Amino acid sequence: MNKRLHYVIDGDDFTSAGQASGDVKKVLKTLGVPSEIVRKASIAMYEGEINMVIHADGGVIDVDIMPDRIVMALKDSGPGIPNVEEAMQAGFSTAPDTIRNLGFGAGMGLPNMKKYTDSMEIDTKVGVGTTITMTVKIV
Amino acid sequence: MEGRSHSVTLEVEKCKGCTTCIRYCPTEAIRVRGGRARINSDLCIDCGQCIRVCPNHAKQAVFDQLQDSMGRFKYKVALPAPTLYGQFNNLDDIDFVLAGLLEMGFDAVFEVARAAEIVSDYSRKLMETRALTYPVISSACPAVVRLIRSRFPSLCTHVMSIKSPMHVAAALARTEAMEKTGLARDEIGIFFISPCPAKVTDAREPIGSMSSEVDCVVSVANIYKPLLLRMNKLKDGDPRHLASSGIMGISWATSGGEASALLEEKYLAADGIENVIKVLEELEDDKLSDISFIELNACPGGCVGGASTLENPFVAKARIQMLRRFLPVSRNKYEEREVPPHIVDWHFPLDEQPTEALAEDISEAMRKMQEIERLTAELPGLDCGACGAPSCEALARDVVAGRAKENACLFVLKHKLGELFEDAATDALTDAEEDKK
Numbered sequence: 094m095n096k097r098l099h100y101v102i103d104g105d106d107f108t109s110a111g112q113a114s115g116d117v118k119k120v121l122k123t124l125g126v127p128s129e130i131v132r133k134a135s136i137a138m139y140e141g142e143i144n145m146v147i148h149a150d151g152g153v154i155d156v157d158i159m160p161d162r163i164v165m166a167l168k169d170s171g172p173g174i175p176n177v178e179e180a181m182q183a184g185f186s187t188a189p190d191t192i193r194n195l196g197f198g199a200g201m202g203l204p205n206m207k208k209y210t211d212s213m214e215i216d217t218k219v220g221v222g223t224t225i226t227m228t229v230k231i232v
Numbered sequence: 233m234e235g236r237s238h239s240v241t242l243e244v245e246k247c248k249g250c251t252t253c254i255r256y257c258p259t260e261a262i263r264v265r266g267g268r269a270r271i272n273s274d275l276c277i278d279c280g281q282c283i284r285v286c287p288n289h290a291k292q293a294v295f296d297q298l299q300d301s302m303g304r305f306k307y308k309v310a311l312p313a314p315t316l317y318g319q320f321n322n323l324d325d326i327d328f329v330l331a332g333l334l335e336m337g338f339d340a341v342f343e344v345a346r347a348a349e350i351v352s353d354y355s356r357k358l359m360e361t362r363a364l365t366y367p368v369i370s371s372a373c374p375a376v377v378r379l380i381r382s383r384f385p386s387l388c389t390h391v392m393s394i395k396s397p398m399h400v401a402a403a404l405a406r407t408e409a410m411e412k413t414g415l416a417r418d419e420i421g422i423f424f425i426s427p428c429p430a431k432v433t434d435a436r437e438p439i440g441s442m443s444s445e446v447d448c449v450v451s452v453a454n455i456y457k458p459l460l461l462r463m464n465k466l467k468d469g470d471p472r473h474l475a476s477s478g479i480m481g482i483s484w485a486t487s488g489g490e491a492s493a494l495l496e497e498k499y500l501a502a503d504g505i506e507n508v509i510k511v512l513e514e515l516e517d518d519k520l521s522d523i524s525f526i527e528l529n530a531c532p533g534g535c536v537g538g539a540s541t542l543e544n545p546f547v548a549k550a551r552i553q554m555l556r557r558f559l560p561v562s563r564n565k566y567e568e569r570e571v572p573p574h575i576v577d578w579h580f581p582l583d584e585q586p587t588e589a590l591a592e593d594i595s596e597a598m599r600k601m602q603e604i605e606r607l608t609a610e611l612p613g614l615d616c617g618a619c620g621a622p623s624c625e626a627l628a629r630d631v632v633a634g635r636a637k638e639n640a641c642l643f644v645l646k647h648k649l650g651e652l653f654e655d656a657a658t659d660a661l662t663d664a665e666e667d668k669k
């Protein structure tokens with residue numbers, strides 16, 4: 094058995110950003126997933142969700158929770174990432190100043206997503222969009 | 233699960249089954265069944281919220297009764313929480329309160345504010361080691377610590393592993409009394425004067441150690457009247473000089489007091505259980521990494537807002553601010569010669585006690601979740617509370633757990649009854665038609 098969750102992330106509604114990952118956190122706790130894993134998965138998803146809103150005008154997130162792992166797929170039709178290696182560097186950010194004033198844009202999102210998950214794949218094409226798939230193992 | 237002791241109870245005769253409390257309980261621990269409220273002791277954190285909101289005053293905290301308890305001991309020490317000082321009108325000197333306690337029959341007083349200053353000093357030293365999990369969360373409010381261990385278990389390691397000023401005061405007071413009187417341990421009674429039910433539970437079943445030196449807990453609200461009477465009878469002029477705490481210790485009664493005593497700039501202080509939950513959510517999402525210390529109080533305004541106090545928290549806070557004037561910043565330090573570390577340190581770490589999982593096995597939990605979602609979709613979604621659960625989803629969870637029936641929902645019941653009537657009506661009609669034929 095598995096549990097699937099689907100979220101549409103509105104790129105125009107910055108104030109709602111982070112709600113989907115908050116919901117996933119609640120579901121994972123209810124399913125009895127160990128607290129350290131809940132923490133890792135929800136932080137990784139939070140960063141990806143915020144990126145979708147800041148950099149890619151929203152998108153969709155599919156979460157598949159299985160007894161042994163959590164797979165999160167974040168898909169957007171934004172500008173794409175021209176240089177993934179550069180984007181993955183701690184501190185690299187193209188976020189506008191208005192967003193920085195709110196405490197975002199520290200360039201730690203992608204590095205944290207990598208750090209908190211067991212695997213992360215970035216499929217991106219400039220002008221087409223970005224799909225990031227992350228897996229967190231439960232056992 | 234082990235039987236947890238609690239101090240919030242229901243006075244059955246007063247409860248009208250009105251469902252007010254179920255909506256305010258932050259852990260959804262209360263249900264109204266059979267016309268009265270029932271508290272699930274695995275979920276209750278003794279925050280006192282239901283006591284505050286019950287319109288019929290049916291929710292109560294179980295305190296020790298002063299009269300009965302005083303007779304049990306040869307030598308009695310009162311441990312007033314600093315919140316007590318904020319309850320009196322026109323008070324300009326804490327000594328009046330302390331002298332009043334002696335007049336009531338206590339043989340000595342040991343201010344909890346004194347222990348708070350020792351704890352503050354000890355915490356400052358711990359924070360300086362930089363060897364803790366940051367941000368460090370205060371362990372002073374037992375309702376908050378219980379909330380963390382059940383709803384935010386991944387944050388257990390952030391909680392500072394030291395005892396609250398109440399426990400430290402009790403241990404020091406007993407040692408002092410034994411040395412002074414030569415009496416045996418059990419001939420001395422340590423009485424904590426408490427702002428809240430959470431401290432009662434914490435005295436009986438302390439967090440981080442096997443036992444507490446607190447023998448009895450009486451509430452600020454209960455002691456107020458007899459104490460005021462004695463205070464008024466005190467001769468004019470100055471009472472004996474008894475107070476031995478300063479601004480820092482007394483400030484523990486209000487939100488932010490503990491944190492500011494750490495002399496740590498990067499702190500956050502939140503009060504009121506809903507705000508506490510919001511901060512813990514943020515911390516869990518790793519959003520507070522720039523903060524060093526987090527002070528959390530379950531009650532609005534801090535302990536001055538405790539459910540077993542009398543005065544409005546804003547008034548009490550203002551009074552405490554006035555009482556602090558002209559006092560030394562602090563009058564007590566942590567000295568290892570006088571206070572061995574085991575008096576302050578927890579003896580064992582905080583254990584996670586998660587309560588949110590639907591089942592131990594994830595697949596089983598998924599199956600239940602599916603069932604809950606199906607049921608919730610069938611319910612009207614009004615969250616009206618008439619079924620005795622705080623929301624339609626909560627009723628669905630109860631049904632799946634086998635603790636309630638779906639037709640506890642009036643709408644479901646009406647629908648079912650409707651079907652029953654319709655069936656009966658159709659039967660009657662067909663019978664009549666057949667008769668005609």
Ligand SMILES: Nc1ncnc2c1ncn2[C@@H]1O[C@H](COP(=O)(O)OP(=O)(O)O)[C@@H](O)[C@H]1O
Pocket residue numbers: 140144145147148149169171172173174180181185186187188197198199200201202203204223
């Ligand atoms: N979904 C995305 N679409 C387009 N660009 C992205 C996306 N996610 C990240 N980026 C790019 O990668 C950079 C680094 O991302 P991140 O590490 O999260 O830092 P930050 O969001 O703080 O800028 C971003 O500034 C942005 O240029």
Ligand code: SF4
Pocket residue numbers: 278279372373374375376427428429430431529530531534535536537538539
């Ligand atoms: S904030 Fe103070 S009064 Fe309220 S529950 Fe916590 S310790 Fe008790």
Ligand SMILES: [Mg+2]
Pocket residue numbers: 140143144198200201202203
């Ligand atoms: Mg980012």
